[in-house]
Amino acid sequence: MVRQREVRRRVGRFVRTLFLVLVLGLVPTGSAEGGIPQPPAPAAQEGFVPVDQLPPDEQLPAAPLLIAAYAVAWLAVFGYLWSVWQRLSRVEREIAEVSRRIEAGARR
Amino acid sequence: MTKAFLPLTILAAAMFGYAPIMIANAPFESTMGLVQKIFYFHAPSWFVMFAGAFICGIASFMFLFRGSRAADQYAVAGAEIATIFGLIGMVTGPLWGRKAWGVWWQWDARLTLAMIVWLTFIAYLLLRRYGGPGSNKLAAGVGLFGAANIPFVYLSVNWWRTIHPKTSVVPTLGPGMRGTFWFCVAAFMVLMTLVLAVRVRLERGKAQLDELYLSLED
Numbered sequence: 001m002v003r004q005r006e007v008r009r010r011v012g013r014f015v016r017t018l019f020l021v022l023v024l025g026l027v028p029t030g031s032a033e034g035g036i037p038q039p040p041a042p043a044a045q046e047g048f049v050p051v052d053q054l055p056p057d058e059q060l061p062a063a064p065l066l067i068a069a070y071a072v073a074w075l076a077v078f079g080y081l082w083s084v085w086q087r088l089s090r091v092e093r094e095i096a097e098v099s100r101r102i103e104a105g106a107r108r
Numbered sequence: 109m110t111k112a113f114l115p116l117t118i119l120a121a122a123m124f125g126y127a128p129i130m131i132a133n134a135p136f137e138s139t140m141g142l143v144q145k146i147f148y149f150h151a152p153s154w155f156v157m158f159a160g161a162f163i164c165g166i167a168s169f170m171f172l173f174r175g176s177r178a179a180d181q182y183a184v185a186g187a188e189i190a191t192i193f194g195l196i197g198m199v200t201g202p203l204w205g206r207k208a209w210g211v212w213w214q215w216d217a218r219l220t221l222a223m224i225v226w227l228t229f230i231a232y233l234l235l236r237r238y239g240g241p242g243s244n245k246l247a248a249g250v251g252l253f254g255a256a257n258i259p260f261v262y263l264s265v266n267w268w269r270t271i272h273p274k275t276s277v278v279p280t281l282g283p284g285m286r287g288t289f290w291f292c293v294a295a296f297m298v299l300m301t302l303v304l305a306v307r308v309r310l311e312r313g314k315a316q317l318d319e320l321y322l323s324l325e326d
Contacts, residue, residue, distance in 0.1 A: 065146070073153065076195055077299070087310055088309065091317055098324060099320060
């Protein structure tokens with residue numbers, strides 16, 4: 001009889017402790033999800049920021065890039081044309097010289 | 109071609125003289141602004157690169173399977189054009205990308221394939237220059253493979269997810285931009301025709317010189 005009372009007392013203590021743990025554990029989670037509104041994420045973290053809205057120190061000037069691109073294009077074209085012209089002039093000069101030597105050899 | 113050389117030269121000079129005025133007067137693109145104007149030389153230089161690569165590929169095929177010496181001369185000229193105009197594209201692209209994307213380079217499908225094709229034509233020229241006897245046939249094989257890669261480069265932006273704008277950009281250009289763009293493409297094509305003619309003449313001169321040296325030895 002005394003033993004049964006002791007078991008009942010222990011079970012009751014366990015149930016009370018379990019109830020307290022559950023209540024204390026769940027209450028903060030429940031109130032955070034349902035009650036307190038979360039502040040909205042700042043715009044920069046949400047995704048795209050238009051380039052013209054960046055701070056001035058983060059903006060990249062376009063003009064030097066544009067000038068560099070056109071300078072490279074013109075230099076490459078003129079450089080190549082000059083190179084072909086030089087090679088052609090050299091070959092034509094050499095053709096004339098070798099032809100002259102062949103003609104001179106034929107005359108002898 | 110000799111008769112057409114002078115008028116074509118004048119036409120090319122006039123077109124390239126007027127192109128900067130057209131580019132300056134073209135409307136600004138809404139999101140990219142000033143840097144978008146690189147596009148008017150960047151895309152046409154790739155068009156010429158592709159044309160040079162195709163000339164090299166077709167001429168290489170004719171040289172390999174029909175033994176045409178004239179085709180071989182066109183193949184060298186085409187490869188050199190592909191390399192020079194590819195260089196313009198490879199430099200102007202990252203200059204645009206630095207502003208538009210925030211990076212100079214991305215190893216995505218379009219950019220990587222374009223670099224591989226450009227390097228293939230550099231390999232073609234190096235092979236011709238330093239490959240020794242018989243290297244012209246070996247180089248012709250390289251030229252064929254280089255040309256075969258061009259459709260993959262062009263369509264890569266539609267097939268794979270890349271950072272590069274798609275091929276649909278050109279057909280959807282605004283009226284002020286469209287005229288300027290196609291004018292620049294035409295100017296580059298006229299220039300390419302001229303350069304091709306002069307470069308083939310140089311190759312013919314070299315062949316003639318070789319024959320003269322042989323007859324001098326005899």
